[in-house]
Amino acid sequence: MSTKEVEKKSSGGNPFQRLNQQLAGIEPGLDPIVMTIGEPRHEPPSYVIEVLEENKDGFRKYPAIRGTDEFRAAVGKWLKNRFSLSDAFNPDKSVIPLNGSREGLVFGCVSARDYLKKDGKPAVILPNPFYQSYGAGAHIAGADEILLPEPADGVLPDLDAIDPDLLDRTVAFYFASPANPQGTVAPMEYWQKLIKLARKHNFMLFADECYSEIYRDTPPTGILEAAEAIDGTLKNVVTFNSLSKRSNLPGARCGFAAGDPEFIQFFADFRNVAAPQVPMPIQALAVRAFGDEEHVIENRRLYNEKYDAAEEMLAPLFGSVRKDGGFFLWLDVSRWGSGAEVAEKLWRETGVKALPGAYIASDMPDGSNPGDKYIRLALVESLETSKEAFRRILDSLE
Ligand SMILES: Cc1ncc(COP(=O)(O)O)c(C=O)c1O
Incomplete structure (x- = not known):
């Protein structure tokens, strides 16, 4: 496909607000596990406050x-x-x-x-x-x-x-x-x-x-x-x-x-x-x-542990979920519906909050959306919480 054919204004807007509107009024099935925002939650380096204090005159x-x-x-x-x-x-x-x-x-x-x-x-x-x-x-x-x-x-x-x-x-x-x-x-x-x-x-x-x-x-x-x-x-x-x-x-x-x-x-x-x-x-x-680099190496180790767990638990259902970089899972859920439908089902049944792929993509001129089949999960929670989320996803979809 030539890129001329795909010229289109993106819808813009905030994907998280859009999801919140979609889920408004729907009670989560279990205690929520929020995997939508790519906001790192591992520990920052130990010296943050010390450096700010030393340089506060700035x-x-x-x-x-x-x-x-x-x-x-x-x-x-x-x-x-x-x-x-x-x-x-x-x-x-x-x-x-x-x-x-x-x-x-x-x-x-x-x-x-x-x-x-x-x-x-x-x-x-x-x-x-x-x-x-x-x-x-x-x-x-x-x-x-x-x-x-x-x-x-x-x-x-x-x-x-x-x-x-x-x-x-x-x-x-x-x-x-x-x-x-x-x-x-x-x-x-x-x-x-x-x-x-x-x-x-x-x-x-x-x-x-x-x-x-x-x-x-x-x-x-x-x-x-x-x-x-x-x-x-x-x-x-x-x-x-x-x-x-x-x-x-x-x-x-x-x-x-x-x-x-x-x-x-x-x-x-x-x-x-x-x-x-x-x-x-x-x-x-x-x-x-x-x-x-020390804290960066430790940071990577923590993400890699979660990818290992995801691979072990989710690959039987989704095929390999490992990614070369980043900290997201990008799961094709089309067997169960669109990403938006599956995100709603997961929230209602399990409290796992996933981002519909279509919300971070734009419609193509033919009306298709390359994110439609997917949900995105940010692996920012602890290993234990991430595993709990994977278990719930399996319970809901298997
Ligand atoms: C792909 C991508 N680019 C850029 C950013 C912006 O990050 P920051 O402004 O925190 O450097 C993000 C944040 O989530 C991102 O996911």
Whole structure:
């Protein structure tokens, strides 16, 4: 299917509110187990309060939009180690702090439009299903949203099928790896193909890599290393990441964008009048957390334990449920109804709150919705609670 055929405005809106409306007035069958929101609930690092206390004077100052020298150095060091970047990578030019990756993903789209100054109506390409903020970015940039579904679960979109004319008017292309909800990870060759398209057609490639540290056994390839391996530059690419998933600090609202130094400068200039800066004590926390891998290793271990339990308990009914990255289960429930119907049944019978896949996807022009067959379960609860949820799901569906 050509992407021309899939051009469509996304419905937008908040998937969790939509589910709450659907379930209003329905009593949960048992004590609720909420698996809808991807909000990490493992322990944050032990030093959070200590670092904030030590740096509390920083709350008295407006922070610089480019962040502190220490912040850029710490993020730069982490990126270099994690993705084997060359010494040419200069964090002072290529890194900017964000209040979590979400706001950067949204503001970035407006900057991409203004930076590239393309003629005509801009287009923004996003996966389907997708993190709803990509749609918000496209919306405020006044761009056409072009939806790119996976051909099948776990199969990456066919880049050769995208119309070159569409790529010419594209200003931003969002791509998540590991993907939420499917957990699919883009290999080096795929990234490189995408980067070459970005350079050929001159659009900004926005890699949402906030799940980069939540993986099963192999660290996902990052967009920056893929770009450097082509020609040593980061032209047309930006990665977005944060402490939210890596360090269980979604409430600290601390992340960064890193990549194409020319675009980052343009983005920083726009942000300097449009976006919130990151408080300095929070930047100090990021310096400490990006310098510490121990808590990240433990975090991964806890998720992997839950995937092992899910595989053991749920694979007999669903087939393998393991995902290369991220912390979601993406279950095809079509034998029992649509994702929305099954989510309601699970809530009514078992108190397990699952997110219907269709609520994080948009309808295609033919009326189909690539999330329709699925429910998404966030593995954010403890191992015991997760197992209890799996037992209840089996009781209800088996
Ligand atoms: C795919 C994806 N991207 C980005 C974000 C935003 O995360 P944050 O703003 O906390 O970095 C989330 C949060 O759930 C997400 O699931």
